[in-house]
Amino acid sequence: MRALVFHGPGNMELTQVATHPLLPGEIRIHISLAGICGTDLRIFRGIKRVDGPRIIGHEFFGTISEIGPGVTGYDLGERVVVYPIIACGHCYACQAGRENICVNRRTLGYEIDGGFAEYVTVPAAAVQGGNVVPVPSGVSDIAAAASEPAAAALQGVRRAGELSGRNVLVMGGGPLGVAHIQHSQLFGANQVILSEPDEGRRDQGLRFGADVAIHPSELADTVTGQVDVVFIDAGIPSLVSDAIAVLRKGGKCVVFAGMPENSPVLVDPNRIHYGEIDLVGSSGSTPQLQAEVLRYVDEGRLDLEAVVSDVLPMDEWKRGFDMKADAAGLKVLISTGD
Numbered sequence: 001m002r003a004l005v006f007h008g009p010g011n012m013e014l015t016q017v018a019t020h021p022l023l024p025g026e027i028r029i030h031i032s033l034a035g036i037c038g039t040d041l042r043i044f045r046g047i048k049r050v051d052g053p054r055i056i057g058h059e060f061f062g063t064i065s066e067i068g069p070g071v072t073g074y075d076l077g078e079r080v081v082v083y084p085i086i087a088c089g090h091c092y093a094c095q096a097g098r099e100n101i102c103v104n105r106r107t108l109g110y111e112i113d114g115g116f117a118e119y120v121t122v123p124a125a126a127v128q129g130g131n132v133v134p135v136p137s138g139v140s141d142i143a144a145a146a147s148e149p150a151a152a153a154l155q156g157v158r159r160a161g162e163l164s165g166r167n168v169l170v171m172g173g174g175p176l177g178v179a180h181i182q183h184s185q186l187f188g189a190n191q192v193i194l195s196e197p198d199e200g201r202r203d204q205g206l207r208f209g210a211d212v213a214i215h216p217s218e219l220a221d222t223v224t225g226q227v228d229v230v231f232i233d234a235g236i237p238s239l240v241s242d243a244i245a246v247l248r249k250g251g252k253c254v255v256f257a258g259m260p261e262n263s264p265v266l267v268d269p270n271r272i273h274y275g276e277i278d279l280v281g282s283s284g285s286t287p288q289l290q291a292e293v294l295r296y297v298d299e300g301r302l303d304l305e306a307v308v309s310d311v312l313p314m315d316e317w318k319r320g321f322d323m324k325a326d327a328a329g330l331k332v333l334i335s336t337g338d
């Protein structure tokens, strides 16, 4: 099969890779579309460490092409997505029902071969863990391929708590920010404010349903004391202090974006104390949340096709990564062409 193999920072090639006969419990999926994530770019650049050779890519859609011995409940040709994080099921986090932060987690596209390929083999532990999620017939291939990051955004919403009637500030108008604008609307937020330095992205945020879009320099003057929930959707550490400064009492700050390592920030602890401000993180999601996102799409309540800006053939993968690096487009998908 053709696959995009990462060998080391800056070194990735489209090449032929052999597939092995399926082991008991495994499922093989013929991939149609795979999304390029910011993490893939960080792997390519050597910022996030992955040991090569590895087929990266953790956001993908396809159809089941082979079913290993002992697997039940799935059909050949079934349209599926795969939730990429495989939880161990027995660490303290898993025991507490928080599989997304499993301390022994393995992830397709990081420690296990992933989705920038014509086929992916889903390990038995993932099949057993329910990571292979059927796609409802009303959800297009393109929307399904965009469901993994949307599920992660939904985990951020879970961490934020009730959004209905609340004023939400989204910091950063890239793909993560757009997802939180969509989810805030979906869950009945009163007002959704986007803070983003780039004018094009502010306009884009308004098109996706933000009520107001402002430049970050306007934050302190315009929204202080009006915000109940902040989603930090850009990897800029100082946004955490900005968020805590503008939240009103009882507010919640969700650190959703990954940040550069070793970049501490100063916050005013009295704002947290007197204001009973909650500062929470959000990481990954679950197969259940990915299924929930697909249900919202199927019901016509969430438009994931709109977040996909480009679909490129496999041999143009480099252009896709360059677009990601230039923050051009929104979600860029790689198509295997079949």
Ligand SMILES: [Zn+2]
Binding pocket: 037, 038, 039, 058, 059, 149
């Ligand atoms: Zn991702």
Ligand SMILES: [Zn+2]
Binding pocket: 087, 088, 089, 090, 091, 092, 093, 094, 095, 099, 102, 103, 104, 105
């Ligand atoms: Zn675990």
